[in-house]
Amino acid sequence: MNTRFAVATHIxxxxxxxxxxxxxxxxxxxxxxTNASLIRRLLSQLAKAGLTSSQMGTGGxxxxxxxxxxxxxxxxxxxxxxxxxxxxIHRQPNPRCPxxxxxxxxxxxxxxxxxxxxxxELARTSIADxxxxxxxxx
Amino acid sequence: MNTRFAVATHIxxxxxxxxxxxxxxxxxxxxxxTNASLIRRLLSQLAKAGLTSSQMGTGGxxxxxxxxxxxxxxxxxxxxxxxxxxxxIHRQPNPRCPxxxxxxxxxxxxxxxxxxxxxxELARTSIADxxxxxxxxx
DNA sequence: CTTAATTGTATCTGATTCGATCACAGATCA
DNA sequence: TGATCTGTGATCGAATCAGATACAATTAAG
Numbered sequence: 618m619n620t621r622f623a624v625a626t627h628i629x630x631x632x633x634x635x636x637x638x639x640x641x642x643x644x645x646x647x648x649x650x651t652n653a654s655l656i657r658r659l660l661s662q663l664a665k666a667g668l669t670s671s672q673m674g675t676g677g678x679x680x681x682x683x684x685x686x687x688x689x690x691x692x693x694x695x696x697x698x699x700x701x702x703x704x705x706i707h708r709q710p711n712p713r714c715p716x717x718x719x720x721x722x723x724x725x726x727x728x729x730x731x732x733x734x735x736x737x738e739l740a741r742t743s744i745a746d747x748x749x750x751x752x753x754x755x
Numbered sequence: 756m757n758t759r760f761a762v763a764t765h766i767x768x769x770x771x772x773x774x775x776x777x778x779x780x781x782x783x784x785x786x787x788x789t790n791a792s793l794i795r796r797l798l799s800q801l802a803k804a805g806l807t808s809s810q811m812g813t814g815g816x817x818x819x820x821x822x823x824x825x826x827x828x829x830x831x832x833x834x835x836x837x838x839x840x841x842x843x844i845h846r847q848p849n850p851r852c853p854x855x856x857x858x859x860x861x862x863x864x865x866x867x868x869x870x871x872x873x874x875x876e877l878a879r880t881s882i883a884d885x886x887x888x889x890x891x892x893x
Numbered sequence: 894c895t896t897a898a899t900t901g902t903a904t905c906t907g908a909t910t911c912g913a914t915c916a917c918a919g920a921t922c923a
Numbered sequence: 924t925g926a927t928c929t930g931t932g933a934t935c936g937a938a939t940c941a942g943a944t945a946c947a948a949t950t951a952a953g
Contacts, residue, residue, distance in 0.1 A: 618756075618840045618841065618842070618843035619843065619910080619911060619912085620843055620844070620845035620846070620911090620912080621911095622842055622843070623842070623843060623844050623845040623862060624845050626858070626862055627845070627848065627854065627855075627858050627862075630854055630858060631854045634853075634854060641927085641928065641929090642928080642929075643928090647849055647852070648848065648849050648852040648854050648855045649845070649848055649849070649855065650847050650848050650849045650855065651845075651912075651913080652912085652913060652914065654913080654914070654915080654930095654931090655912065655913070655914095657928095657929060657930065657931085658930085658931080660929085660930090661929085661930060661931080671928090671929060671930085672920090672921075672928080672929080673919075673920040673921055673927090673928050673929045673930080674919095674920050674921025674922055674926095674927065674928055674929080675921060675922045675923070675926065675927040675928065676921080676922065676923090676927075676928085677920085677921065677922085677927075677928050677929070678928075678929085679929090690865060690866075690869075694842075702756050703756070703841050703873070704756070704760055704761070704832075705756035705757070705758055705760070705761060706758070706761050708758070709788050710765065710786065710787055710788050711785055711786050711787070711788045714785070714786040715772075715889065715893050716765065716768055716769045716772060716786050716889060717765075717786045717787065717788065718893075719888075719889040719892040719893065720764070720765050720768060720885070720889065722892070723885055723888040723889055723892065724761060724764055724765075724885065726888075727828060727877075727880045727884075727885070728828075730876050730879075731828075731873050731876040731877050732873070733876075734872040734873055734875065734876040735841070735869050735870070735872055735873040737872065738868050738869040738871075738872040738873075739865075739869050741868075742865045746865075747858070747861055747862065747865070750857075750861040751853065751854060751857040751858065751861055754857040754860070754861065755853050755856075755857065757939080757940060757941085758940090758941085759940095779898085779899065779900090780899080780900075781899085789941075789942075790941085790942055790943065790944095791899095792901095792902090792941095792942080792943070792944080793941065793942070793943095795899095795900065795901065795902085796901085796902085798900085798901090799900085799901065799902080809899090809900065809901085810899085810900080810949090810950075811898090811899055811900045811901080811948075811949040811950055812897095812898065812899055812900080812948095812949050812950020812951055813896095813897065813898040813899070813949095813950060813951040813952065814898075814899085814950080814951060814952085815898075815899050815900070815949085815950065815951085816899075816900085817900090
């Protein structure tokens with residue numbers, strides 16, 4: 618499993634605490650404890666998904682593009698995960714075997730339901746919730 | 756994502772259709788369309804988890820160790836996945852940053868809830884259900 | 894008792910993925 | 924003009940994975 622979901626969530630939560638001031642990738646990287654290039658790559662994805670916006674040049678950086686109450690963990694998940702890769706399906710069962718011929722479709726419908734449950738739960742938490750939790754911890 | 760969950764489920768469903776007759780790793784491998792060694796590795800895990808039992812020697816092979824109605828996709832998931840690796844957490848945020856210091860715990864509690872939802876859904880499907888779905892498709 | 898079949902496990906290999914790192918063109922502002 | 928940023932491309936080493944081969948141990952059949 619990669620760490621993009623966790624890092625992207627960290628980024629967004631960090632931006633929320635910046636109260637609208639743009640944050641540079643260097644600054645964010647120092648909070649996440651990784652390098653700025655990786656942060657910029659994730660920010661690029663987040664911006665394409667409409668969750669953040671960035672400005673180049675002196676004094677530039679990234680900001681949330683929407684109120685943190687409207688950005689959920691499901692939005693983050695959708696941004697950084699290819700569709701349905703939590704419970705991958707194996708490639709090519711033997712089509713001459715009755716099990717092999719049907720197992721993929723049958724199993725897929727069940728794993729789809731499971732992933733749907735995961736997503737529903739993720740949708741219940743917003744970046745604002747996380748920021749509030751952190752404020753309470755601090 | 757690896758394919759162990761899907762392959763292990765395939766194996767168990769295959770065994771269910773064998774009606775108690777032991778199936779060799781070669782036979783199973785031909786249905787899954789992979790090699791026997793991989794199947795044996797998975798069967799070894801499944802046996803340790805109490806889902807299958809194997810017998811060496813001529814005429815040997817693997818069987819379900821319990822009725823298929825009592826083996827759920829959650830059992831399979833537990834067997835082949837390390838704990839909580841669906842939404843991994845990144846390793847070492849900067850502890851000198853308020854966000855970095857708290858994000859891991861705060862996020863973990865939310866991803867735990869999501870993974871719990873996933874598991875609950877997986878528990879609703881048994882190997883017998885899959886076998887029945889396949890019988891209906893055929 | 895001998896032989897064939899089968900598991901369980903170790904080892905190796907090529908492909909793929911991932912994160913870290915460096916580099917640099919383009920944009921922006923003072 | 925010069926300093927500061929983003930966006931993106933390229934490369935690298937580590938890790939993971941599936942495929943493959945090998946072989947000792949076990950079991951049943953003849």
